[in-house]
């Protein structure tokens with residue numbers, strides 16, 4: 001046990017890996033390529049992707065890219081996009097909120113167009129390995145991902161570790177290679193089944209069982225990660241959430257409002273703080 005926790009469950013993107021230059025950039029690049037009407041004019045950046053993710057239900061970046069491609073041309077970036085995202089949030093967020101604006105058939109057509117475009121931009125020459133697509137790009141944005149923690153950071157923390165990510169199995173494997181991390185298969189939950197998509201709690205429940213953890217800590221960086229933790233608590237698991245977010249950001253505020261035990265700018269800071277304040281207790285010590 002450490003700080004009352006007996007297992008550590010980690011999101012991958014934005015927590016273990018810096019994916020701003022890969023997945024976040026890819027949302028904007030895909031939206032530019034696929035936008036209807038053509039031409040996503042103006043200065044679109046990671047701030048617009050962050051705004052969209054905060055509206056909830058866009059943990060899947062293929063959905064996010066499709067939403068931006070459909071709604072971005074009319075709103076433009078900045079304040080117009082912020083108003084659009086507020087409207088999406090007000091109507092429940094995620095693909096359902098976009099469908100209510102553009103209709104099922106436009107959404108379906110854009111989703112089908114955006115997914116392979118995104119995959120080719122992300123994977124580059126590895127498109128065939130990752131997605132079964134003939135590569136068209138000389139380089140992939142995935143090459144720009146960098147580790148935010150090392151295997152020894154996790155080992156030193158001293159709790160059993162699991163990973164709960166929205167990546168596909170192949171993307172997860174790529175991320176694990178980038179991190180130099182090896183975990184038993186049962187300790188990694190990725191997007192292999194619809195029930196493992198955040199904010200559904202099933203991934204956290206499965207990992208708690210695999211880790212034999214009754215009081216796990218889940219570290220994530222999106223409102224869907226927080227919602228997954230709250231849903232798992234609703235399902236009876238004593239999981240707590242710690243959020244990765246810059247101090248003073250809207251995300252940090254939302255995490256604090258949602259009951260996060262800690263909100264810090266990086267996983268390393270979260271682990272460092274918990275390790276400093278809470279010495280590692282063995283199960284036998286706890287039982288005494």
Ligand SMILES: [Mg+2]
Pocket residue numbers: 011012013014015220221222
């Ligand atoms: Mg993430």
